[in-house]
Amino acid sequence: MSTTLATTGKLKNLLLNLHTKCIGLHINDVTPKVYFKLLIRHLLQISRSNAAHPKQRRRAQILLISVFVSGVTLLSGVTYGALKIILKCYKFYKYPWKRKNRRSLIRRTRSQMQLDSGARIMYIPEVELLDRQGPNENKLVNTVDRKKRKRIFIPPKDNDIYEHDKFLFKNVVLERAKNSQLFYSKFLNQMNVLSKILIPTVFDKNSFLLTSQIFFLVMRTWLSLLVAKLDGHIVKNIIAGRGRSFLWDLGCWFLIAVPASYTNSAIKVLQRKLSLNFRVNLTRYIHDMYLDERLTFYKLIFDSKASSSVIKNIDNSITNDVAKFCDATCSVFANIAKPVIDLIFFSVYLRDNLGTVGVAGIFVNYFITGFILRRYTPPLGKLASERSASDGDYYNYHLNMINNSEEIAFYQGTAVERTKVKELYDALMEKMLLVDKCKFGYNMLEDYVLKYTWSGLGYVFASIPIVMSTLATGINSEEKNMKEFIVNKRLMLSLADAGSRLMHSIKDISQLTGYTNRIFTLLSALHRVHSLNFNYGAVPSILSLRTEDVSRNPNLLAITDNSQEAIRGTIQRNFNGIRLENIDVIIPSVRASEGIKLINKLTFQIPLHIDPITSNSNSIQDLSKANDIKLPFLQGSGSSLLILGPNSCGKSSIQRIIAEIWPVYNKNGLLSIPSENNIFCIPQKPYFSKGGTLRDQIIYPMSSDEFFDRGFKDKELVQILVEVRLDYLLKRGVGLTYLDAVADWKDLLSGGEKQRVNFARVMFHKPLYVVLDEATNAISVDMEDYLFNLLKRYRFNFISISQRPTLIKYHEMLLEIGENRDGKWQLQAVGTDEAITSIDNEIEELEKKLEKVKDWEYEREKLQRNLEII
Numbered sequence: 001m002s003t004t005l006a007t008t009g010k011l012k013n014l015l016l017n018l019h020t021k022c023i024g025l026h027i028n029d030v031t032p033k034v035y036f037k038l039l040i041r042h043l044l045q046i047s048r049s050n051a052a053h054p055k056q057r058r059r060a061q062i063l064l065i066s067v068f069v070s071g072v073t074l075l076s077g078v079t080y081g082a083l084k085i086i087l088k089c090y091k092f093y094k095y096p097w098k099r100k101n102r103r104s105l106i107r108r109t110r111s112q113m114q115l116d117s118g119a120r121i122m123y124i125p126e127v128e129l130l131d132r133q134g135p136n137e138n139k140l141v142n143t144v145d146r147k148k149r150k151r152i153f154i155p156p157k158d159n160d161i162y163e164h165d166k167f168l169f170k171n172v173v174l175e176r177a178k179n180s181q182l183f184y185s186k187f188l189n190q191m192n193v194l195s196k197i198l199i200p201t202v203f204d205k206n207s208f209l210l211t212s213q214i215f216f217l218v219m220r221t222w223l224s225l226l227v228a229k230l231d232g233h234i235v236k237n238i239i240a241g242r243g244r245s246f247l248w249d250l251g252c253w254f255l256i257a258v259p260a261s262y263t264n265s266a267i268k269v270l271q272r273k274l275s276l277n278f279r280v281n282l283t284r285y286i287h288d289m290y291l292d293e294r295l296t297f298y299k300l301i302f303d304s305k306a307s308s309s310v311i312k313n314i315d316n317s318i319t320n321d322v323a324k325f326c327d328a329t330c331s332v333f334a335n336i337a338k339p340v341i342d343l344i345f346f347s348v349y350l351r352d353n354l355g356t357v358g359v360a361g362i363f364v365n366y367f368i369t370g371f372i373l374r375r376y377t378p379p380l381g382k383l384a385s386e387r388s389a390s391d392g393d394y395y396n397y398h399l400n401m402i403n404n405s406e407e408i409a410f411y412q413g414t415a416v417e418r419t420k421v422k423e424l425y426d427a428l429m430e431k432m433l434l435v436d437k438c439k440f441g442y443n444m445l446e447d448y449v450l451k452y453t454w455s456g457l458g459y460v461f462a463s464i465p466i467v468m469s470t471l472a473t474g475i476n477s478e479e480k481n482m483k484e485f486i487v488n489k490r491l492m493l494s495l496a497d498a499g500s501r502l503m504h505s506i507k508d509i510s511q512l513t514g515y516t517n518r519i520f521t522l523l524s525a526l527h528r529v530h531s532l533n534f535n536y537g538a539v540p541s542i543l544s545l546r547t548e549d550v551s552r553n554p555n556l557l558a559i560t561d562n563s564q565e566a567i568r569g570t571i572q573r574n575f576n577g578i579r580l581e582n583i584d585v586i587i588p589s590v591r592a593s594e595g596i597k598l599i600n601k602l603t604f605q606i607p608l609h610i611d612p613i614t615s616n617s618n619s620i621q622d623l624s625k626a627n628d629i630k631l632p633f634l635q636g637s638g639s640s641l642l643i644l645g646p647n648s649c650g651k652s653s654i655q656r657i658i659a660e661i662w663p664v665y666n667k668n669g670l671l672s673i674p675s676e677n678n679i680f681c682i683p684q685k686p687y688f689s690k691g692g693t694l695r696d697q698i699i700y701p702m703s704s705d706e707f708f709d710r711g712f713k714d715k716e717l718v719q720i721l722v723e724v725r726l727d728y729l730l731k732r733g734v735g736l737t738y739l740d741a742v743a744d745w746k747d748l749l750s751g752g753e754k755q756r757v758n759f760a761r762v763m764f765h766k767p768l769y770v771v772l773d774e775a776t777n778a779i780s781v782d783m784e785d786y787l788f789n790l791l792k793r794y795r796f797n798f799i800s801i802s803q804r805p806t807l808i809k810y811h812e813m814l815l816e817i818g819e820n821r822d823g824k825w826q827l828q829a830v831g832t833d834e835a836i837t838s839i840d841n842e843i844e845e846l847e848k849k850l851e852k853v854k855d856w857e858y859e860r861e862k863l864q865r866n867l868e869i870i
């Protein structure tokens, strides 16, 4: 008991002495209630008063700052915790069914919702790290908590932004072409434009994150300064053997450690968060342009930069390059901001200790070494860009092999594929090695200069004030010198570290330049193609340019691009039919209307007679009727046209012009087409969306969300499958569940099945007009007959493209493209009974002639034998 009392007494004495000696505060009769208030008031008083002892004043300042910073840290933690608790309570009352561990009455079947404003709300499963152990191993497993869903709001697309930004991108390209400015930096100009996408407004979330990061960077430097000073004091106290002061400083040390470690983690988290946010902004920006009704993803192949690695491997550019660019931007910012703030703070403090000459010396040293390093920096930006391109080539080739594995297997093409893969892999390895090789020499120089030269010089500069003061006063106070040296050395090392990080970031900037250039090229191309004036890479004035001028300055193409209107044909939409008038079918190219012409002044229309009065009323689809699958489809007039012609004469190109994915170049060309809901184009190569259900394939291009939203039912799809004779597929599953089956439908379905799914799509969407390109070439003759009759029964207006004259009997009109590739064509009506009979007669005659072939051959052989005998 007595020993406990004695210990408590000693501890009390120690505390009282600590307060009195260190900060001059007497707390003998102070109750714990008023202690804190008194302490803060006292510290404030001392830190402000000039009469107080300098040591006590400094201590009071350090203490005040530490208390403040710890308070802020604690408060932010408490606020965050309180917010979480409030949110939890709110959810607890808002979703009572969760409390009772029951399911919600309204089950969410959809992953996204489109709002009236055009905005979308998406729900994605939230990934949570559950401390659950795997059954066999002791590792913790990551699991997706299916119950938790994160709500993401995607604002509607603002087309004005893209129209505005288009000029920003164009200006940078044009200025680069002019190259007239004295201080022109391509990188800074590109970055300036890109930064507007990364941080769209001053009050954006990202600017808040950036400001917080700067705040924490400043705080980190300032705390380092405090730590350096405290370090010096601790060493001084140890050498002088001052136990109490040592303990006091140690207390401060542990106190400062709290905000210091918090600050360091906060900087890292903020950097990562900022990088992810940048990536979200940039990816959304790209997706909005790349995937919209202007079909940028298709038209990109016609852009002037289509052959560049960025556009050729656009999948790699959108996924990898964007991520690398965002990471590099954030890390370069942190890597530059951190040392710059350090340099400012430390040099101001060191100026007091080392004098202006000392600090100037340090900076002269930095500039010289910076210049040397800059001079010997390898072209890392270019190398990084090339490596990324090789990466994309290698990845893409593998993807291509996966997509065409069956075809390759049939051709036995393993050897040639392996050679190609090896070649691409070697190219990638070479590029990677080249980067490392280039870095080798540079790293050596960097290490020597930054690690050893700088610290050596640091000792020299740190010792200058000590030597000077010793020489001036003749007194060598070891204790004071040691303290000064420790503080200066620590600051010098920090300064050297800051400088070296700044120098290291030269390398990072160089790398960032490469990524910035790739992203800028990608966005410029997207803007060019997304523009309403996109002229399919046409450079009309190219003809007036001299070839050597163009090869010397490729930017001339960029300048002249869009300078003249290359596409001058007219398109009339919402027309009650399909009509082409005087249209030249030309392959889009740089030469625009001077390009390869496939068909000359093509003119036709279906139906043959368009009633001008019904034209308006019928032009917009009546969706209420479209929803009812059981209603017979009697809206169309049931006219049909067959386009016949030899291979590559331009038949599919007519479909491309009708679908508006190829332009009408000639001025007097007029294309009249129905509204987009009323026309459905079936391409030659059947398309199946990846990872979708059978339902998704039948209703394509409608999404399953929309399908259920609009009140469609699976049984309607079953009826359609019966109509196209694909209902046997459903027997593979139990009842309707096969509609929910997810598979690689492109590989799973046979050629004929895929084409029948195309017909099912037509039956589901019920468009007024259908354009079918070789839609039945993999289907048996009897099934083909059935499907064409189905189209006729439902009175679809259809245009079929084929090479087989046997299809004539299903059509009213025939458009024949010339055999001689001279662009000539002929249009005739074949729907009449006489025409059908005459064609059937002709076929019969031909078949009769073919039957006689054997007799003729027999006769020829007989004659030959007779001739031999003679």
Ligand SMILES: Nc1ncnc2c1ncn2[C@@H]1O[C@H](COP(=O)(O)OP(=O)(O)OP(=O)(O)O)[C@@H](O)[C@H]1O
Residues within 6 Å of the ligand: 587, 598, 645, 646, 647, 648, 649, 650, 651, 652, 653, 654, 684, 803
């Ligand atoms: N994007 C393109 N770039 C360059 N040339 C193209 C492009 N698309 C098509 N062509 C060319 O246009 C010509 C006509 O092609 P199209 O696909 O219209 O032929 P087609 O008459 O449908 O032939 P097939 O019966 O073999 O399908 C072909 O010589 C083809 O090489």
